[in-house]
Amino acid sequence: EDQVTQSPEALRLQEGESSSLNCSYTVSGLRGLFWYRQDPGKGPEFLFTLYSAGEEKEKERLKATLTKKESFLHITAPKPEDSATYLCAVDAGSYIPTFGRGTSLIVHP
Amino acid sequence: NAGVTQTPKFQVLKTGQSMTLQCAQDMNHEYMSWYRQDPGMGLRLIHYSVGAGITDQGEVPNGYNVSRSTTEDFPLRLLSAAPSQTSVYFCASSYGANQPQHFGDGTRLSIL
Numbered sequence: 543e544d545q546v547t548q549s550p551e552a553l554r555l556q557e558g559e560s561s562s563l564n565c566s567y568t569v570s571g572l573r574g575l576f577w578y579r580q581d582p583g584k585g586p587e588f589l590f591t592l593y594s595a596g597e598e599k600e601k602e603r604l605k606a607t608l609t610k611k612e613s614f615l616h617i618t619a620p621k622p623e624d625s626a627t628y629l630c631a632v633d634a635g636s637y638i639p640t641f642g643r644g645t646s647l648i649v650h651p
Numbered sequence: 652n653a654g655v656t657q658t659p660k661f662q663v664l665k666t667g668q669s670m671t672l673q674c675a676q677d678m679n680h681e682y683m684s685w686y687r688q689d690p691g692m693g694l695r696l697i698h699y700s701v702g703a704g705i706t707d708q709g710e711v712p713n714g715y716n717v718s719r720s721t722t723e724d725f726p727l728r729l730l731s732a733a734p735s736q737t738s739v740y741f742c743a744s745s746y747g748a749n750q751p752q753h754f755g756d757g758t759r760l761s762i763l
Contacts, residue, residue, distance in 0.1 A: 574749040585655075585741050585754030586694075593749070629694070633749055637701055638684050638709065643693035 545569075546632045548642035555649050558619050563645045565630035566612040574633040575613050577606050579626045580644070586629055589615075620649045653677050657742050657755035664732045664762050672727040672758050674742030682745045683725040684709070684752070685717065687738040694741065700725055701747075732762045 545568045555561055565575070574593050578586035590599040592608040599606045603624065605616040615628055627646045631639035658673045676683065684699035696709030700719040714736060716728040725744075729736060739759050743752040 576751055578754075583756070585743075585756045586752075588751040588753070591749075591751055631694075631752075635748070637682070637707075637748060638696055638699045639752070640696075641686075641694040643691065 546630060546640050546642040548628075548630055548645050550645060551643070552646045553648070555617075555620055555647070557621055557649055557651050560616070560618045560620070562617070563615040563628055563647070564612060565615070565632075565642055567632045568611075569632055569634035571634055572632065573635050574639070575608055576631045576633070576639060577613070577615055578629040578631065580629060581626050589628075617647070620647075622649050622651050625649045655742055655744055655753050655755035657740075657758050659758060660756070661759045662761070664729075664760065666732060666734060666762060668732050670729050670732065672729075672740055672742075672760070674725045674727065674755060675723050676725075676742075676744040676753070677723065678744060678746075678753065679722060680744035680753070681722070681747050682750075682752075683719065684743050685715070685725070685727045686741045686743065687711065687736075688741060688757075689738050697727065697740075729760075734762045736760065737762045 549564045577589040580586045590606040595610045627644045629644045631641045633639040655676045685697040686694040698717040700706045739757045741757045743754045745752045
């Protein structure tokens with residue numbers, strides 16, 4: 543059965559302190575891995591799609607990378623406005639992707 | 652362009668009542684899905700649809716019904732509300748397989 547595990551569950555950073563969030567997966571035949579950001583009281587907002595190992599995508603202070611077993615969301619010099627829950631989802635051909643439980647990120651000024 | 656619209660935003664029900672959560676999208680997406688989000692559990696798939704007239708069960712379908720008569724609308728029906736169905740419900744849509752989903756802002760449902 544497909545499984546998506548995100549770590550850590552929660553992360554507290556000081557403004558400017560770079561770090562990485564992890565999404566590991568055990569699927570047969572990855573077709574796509576998605577990263578989303580979710581703010582309190584809102585629905586998830588799409589950030590990136592990665593389709594194959596070695597692929598990287600960047601947006602402002604965020605960079606997503608993909609290997610055959612995991613994906614990392616690197617946050618460089620974060621700001622308080624980067625505080626949110628970050629979700630990853632894996633598509634292995636079952637119509638709808640499977641989500642991990644998310645990482646709650648708090649960036650202190 | 653409204654994206655994915657969910658109504659109502661908040662609802663309180665009594666045990667045993669029924670209700671329908673509405674979801675509409677204006678992006679001509681084929682795929683639509685319903686999730687519930689509970690603390691510590693992440694997003695769990697309730698039902699999904701890959702096109703008008705086609706629906707299927709997700710991970711937690713019990714107590715819920717769906718239908719898809721048009722491409723735009725995908726309502727979720729609670730047949731007889733139970734306190735265990737207290738949750739935040741999200742509707743999402745996408746162009747198809749391997750494509751990112753667009754989410755509504757959720758319906759916060761409390762069952763007393």
